[in-house]
Amino acid sequence: MRLTAGMELYFMRHGETAWSLTGQHTGRTDLPLTEHGEAEARTLGARLRGVAFDHVFTSPRLRARRTAELAGHAGAVLEPDLAEWDYGDYDGIRIEEIRAQRPAWDIYTDGCRGGESPEQITARADRLIARWSTLTGRVVAFSHGHFGRVLGVRWIGLPLGMAKHFAIDTASYSILDRDPGRGHRPRIVQWNIRSVCPT
Numbered sequence: 001m002r003l004t005a006g007m008e009l010y011f012m013r014h015g016e017t018a019w020s021l022t023g024q025h026t027g028r029t030d031l032p033l034t035e036h037g038e039a040e041a042r043t044l045g046a047r048l049r050g051v052a053f054d055h056v057f058t059s060p061r062l063r064a065r066r067t068a069e070l071a072g073h074a075g076a077v078l079e080p081d082l083a084e085w086d087y088g089d090y091d092g093i094r095i096e097e098i099r100a101q102r103p104a105w106d107i108y109t110d111g112c113r114g115g116e117s118p119e120q121i122t123a124r125a126d127r128l129i130a131r132w133s134t135l136t137g138r139v140v141a142f143s144h145g146h147f148g149r150v151l152g153v154r155w156i157g158l159p160l161g162m163a164k165h166f167a168i169d170t171a172s173y174s175i176l177d178r179d180p181g182r183g184h185r186p187r188i189v190q191w192n193i194r195s196v197c198p199t
Contacts, residue, residue: 003177008098008177008189009155010053010140011024011148015040015171020145023094027087027115036061048173052150054137059083059144067171068142076142082127084144088115103173107146108161118160119189121147125154145170151175155164156186 002167015037019026021144048071058068058076061083068076090098090112098105111117116124128151132139143151149163155176168174174191 001124004165006136006180007177008138009132009178010048010138011068011174012044012071012140012142013062013109013145013148013168013170013172014063015044015070016064019092020170024092025053025087025090025094025112026063026069026144027084027091029091033066035062038172041067042137044171044173045073052138053132053140055135055139056106056141057082058142059147061144064142064144069140073140073142076140079141081124081131081141082141082147085121086112086115087138090110092116102150106164108164119146120156121150122160129154129191148174152188152191157183167192 004089010197015031015033017026017031017037019029019031020037021034042066053073056068056073057079058064058073059082060078060080064082065076065078068074085107087093095105098169102110111120125147145168146163148168149166150160151176152166153160169192172192172194174193175189175191177187179187
């Protein structure tokens with residue numbers, strides 16, 4: 001999982017959807033952005049105008065692809081491993097509804113019935129990091145909230161359970177790299193930078 005020197009990753013979460021607004025888990029369900037979400041994506045693109053990227057990837061989900069397009073990256077390469085956590089039976093369900101049936105439920109320890117387990121999501125993030133280890137230059141990836149948290153903790157070698165402490169707002173971006181002055185160790189440079197959308 002060691003990364004080539006000179007690789008910098010901008011991780012982008014997609015803009016608002018109807019379910020991100022209501023707190024419903026959105027995995028395989030392919031929702032579009034709301035009107036506000038589209039405006040968020042445009043604002044994200046405007047904020048990063050002038051930043052040149054050598055590699056551009058997106059989750060195959062519509063909300064991520066549309067965010068990439070509106071942010072100025074319509075040619076983003078589809079990367080299946082950037083897809084959101086597969087919530088299985090919990091897709092479309094709010095955490096309060098899940099905990100009404102399973103009071104102690106925690107996605108990072110219990111996973112999702114009918115979807116991905118903690119071991120599977122960890123393996124997916126690790127696989128993606130390993131595959132990107134040969135890349136150099138600046139990389140941008142359009143993806144999702146839970147997967148972004150997992151990628152963040154795995155990037156710096158933390159256990160999956162620590163991901164619960166990482167917030168990711170819609171249409172935010174985070175910057176991860178390897179510190180050239182400290183043996184190229186993986187680090188989080190900035191996290192959850194919010195692009196304020198004009199009202």
